[in-house]
Amino acid sequence: MSAADEPATLGDINEDGLLAGIFPGLPTSDRVLIGPGDDAALLQVRTGATLATTDTMVLNRDWRDEWSTGYDVGHKLVTQNVADVAAMGGRCTGLLVTLVADAATSLTWVRAFNDGLCQAAVDAGTAVLGGDLSSAPVGVRMVSITALGEFEAGVSPVRRSGARVGDVVAVSGGLGRAAAGLLLLQRGREQDAPHLVDFQRRPVTDYAQGPAAARSGATAMLDISDGLVRDAGRIAAASGVLLAIDDAVLRSDVDDLAPYVGDQARQCVLAGGEEHTLLATFPSQSVPAGWRVIGSVEAGSGVTVGGEQHSGGGWDHFSA
């Protein structure tokens, strides 16, 4: 306990007490038949199937407390999970949240984390169904979400494997911003471009572009988690095609970042992860509003940028 006997860390309170204080403020919806606090939640499913995906963030791997607040972490965790649902063409209907933390973790951090995830859940129009709270060894903290989702009536899932020769490649938003923001944090130059640093801390995806792409006939889709070329390579591999990215079209993305990160701008655009912009392929006449064509689908394998085969780089969790 702190001097004032006000609980200050997870170790100062019991977990049932903490959860009882958090549950009433969690966003809910009329689909939540049983919410947090029982052995399992019960979520209404209206269209005969549920999407399910999960993604984790680990302290000092996926965020640093010096650079990101608890609010940022909660917000980003929601974004990366809901983006996965959107990348199938679905809409997120519920989230399960896991926090694994040591007893010395401050309640201020926990509450900020909860505030960030709740705000992001509200922004995504989704509910928090429940989750798990577990203790960790000193200095270890991990957060994880499982997102559930559904398709609107008439929308079919968009997988990674449907890209066809003759399709175009398109993105629903910017490129390289999160990576550029990370570079600025690493260089201690966050004041140079607060908009990029904010995007690194709390990336924003236009989730509605996922269902919109599905309705428009997208043949393959994912969200850019590990870098444009690396993720494009996943569509290429799953679909048995080559994704040819037009270098000239990316010039504006590079130019947007170059004032802040100099000659690293192109690398940010091609290999920057954590962007969560949607990347999809479409029949060439079917690109919906809000999407930007950056290349084409050709016979072959792998990814080219400006005609040159590109091995990708980007993020691999276990590489050095």
Add this chain to the structure above:
Amino acid sequence: MSAADEPATLGDINEDGLLAGIFPGLPTSDRVLIGPGDDAALLQVRTGATLATTDTMVLNRDWRDEWSTGYDVGHKLVTQNVADVAAMGGRCTGLLVTLVADAATSLTWVRAFNDGLCQAAVDAGTAVLGGDLSSAPVGVRMVSITALGEFEAGVSPVRRSGARVGDVVAVSGGLGRAAAGLLLLQRGREQDAPHLVDFQRRPVTDYAQGPAAARSGATAMLDISDGLVRDAGRIAAASGVLLAIDDAVLRSDVDDLAPYVGDQARQCVLAGGEEHTLLATFPSQSVPAGWRVIGSVEAGSGVTVGGEQHSGGGWDHFSA
């Protein structure tokens, strides 16, 4: 790499390669419309709603590598999640699996973990839908599952809040075995009772008793994760009643353990966690086969054992 250039750790391979090797062997079912490898899985839901629950295990908090193999950890992780679905009266239909581990983690451990979880998933009649693989700082390892489930036709969810005065309290299996096994491991006496140590490493729950209890009219139910008295207290609190546990009925449970853990046997039975036996309340004429009455529901609050108010003990993640 090892001397023979055979990959030996997570750091020796790339994550896409590891996953490509694991995916084909994962248990599936005709409900799995889209399985592992895309942004999200798609699981058929036949009865209009899905149960969802998640539970995590952390190295050196929830298991020790000296005492439990990767196989044990994967198996136990499935059990504790599927037991949560059963404790609502449901049947598990799919699992998402998360592994967070450092690059030095041996592939042998990872494969054993996968084998244990797959075997337990097959035993539970459920599919592995996908999951997440993330890296952790040196020495950190965490595994997590989200379980989805459904009710059979005509079965309604059993919550914690429905216990009524006049109901009986019953359990679907043994008590204190996992805690006794842990004591033996702590004492270096595992050879004294391998059956208890095995139960600690790989607890077994008769999941079918969950839907059976629901069909029989169970008024409240959960699985014993944190100790009989502590978990009974959760039903008492949620239902606004007192659960009176009959000390004499527990005598046989204590006697079963006493030869191995001596005077700790009673504490194991009352406060031992990780047991995953189901605990439920029923109208007195409705106890199904396979359940054992251990007490009654009375007016009041909290839990009594042999007539004495009992504060519980049991497991709280953040207490000292």
